[in-house]
Amino acid sequence: MNETTVRKQYNQLAAIYDLRWKDYIANTLSFLKTWVEISPTDTVLDIACGTGEFERLLLTEYSGQQIVGIDISENMLAIAKLKCSAYPQVSFQTASASTLPFDSNSFDVIVSANSFHYFDQPLAALKEMRRVLKPDGKVIILDWCRDYLLCKIFDLALKVFDPAHKQCYTQNEFHSLLKDANFAVCSATKIRFGVVWGLMVATAKLKT
Ligand SMILES: C[S@@+](CC[C@H](N)C(=O)[O-])C[C@H]1O[C@@H](n2cnc3c(N)ncnc32)[C@H](O)[C@@H]1O
DSSP, X not given: OHHHHHHHHHHHHHHHHHHHTHHHHHHHHHHHXXXXXXXXXXXXXXXXXXXXXXXXXXXXXXXXXXEEEEESOHHHHHHHHHHTTTOTXXXXXXXXXXXXXXXXXXXXXXXXXXXXXXXXXXXXXXXXHHHHEEEEEEEEEEEEBTTSHHHHHHHHHHHHHOTTOOOOBOHHHHHHHHHHTTEEEXXXXXXXXXXXXXXXXXXXXXXX
């Protein structure tokens, strides 16, 4: 199963992840933080939170933010827990995006960064987000975008050489998945990082 491969890969990578991807993480997550517009009273769920960098960023702005992070890699989570150990209202759990261990209608904001292309069951993951999101909540997903040529080439190469890689989506494919999971896309954009790399972000709410 893909999740076992991804877990193994990130358990091995965890100790050097922050250093190796320092600039990429800083750029993408600071962009995401500006995009999401989280209020201090929001309860936030971060899906595939990795080493907790997004949590660390949010806490620099409001140290009382309620945040839960989930990830399938215990070693990535161990680093996240260490980083946020001074914040008792922040917690981390080992869980898959496609089976979230939370009650329905639990979160105001759900974010997921740089991870959607790993998800084995993207539609199941989106449906789980829909289930645990409060009726007036929002989901924000940032990920690689296959509309960019280099992402398209990487997607093809990674499918051959990286057993953890699942699938990059075009913006249209991504929005179709969101709609299939009964979300309405409220705002979305594509962003160029550096000269050739490209990401997309979408904010979605439950269809009324
Ligand atoms: C590139 S890292 C991104 C971490 C963090 N969101 C960031 O932007 O720095 C991808 C993360 O997704 C996690 N992941 C992959 N598939 C997952 C799944 N199905 N459920 C939960 N986490 C998953 C990996 O373990 C890894 O920590």
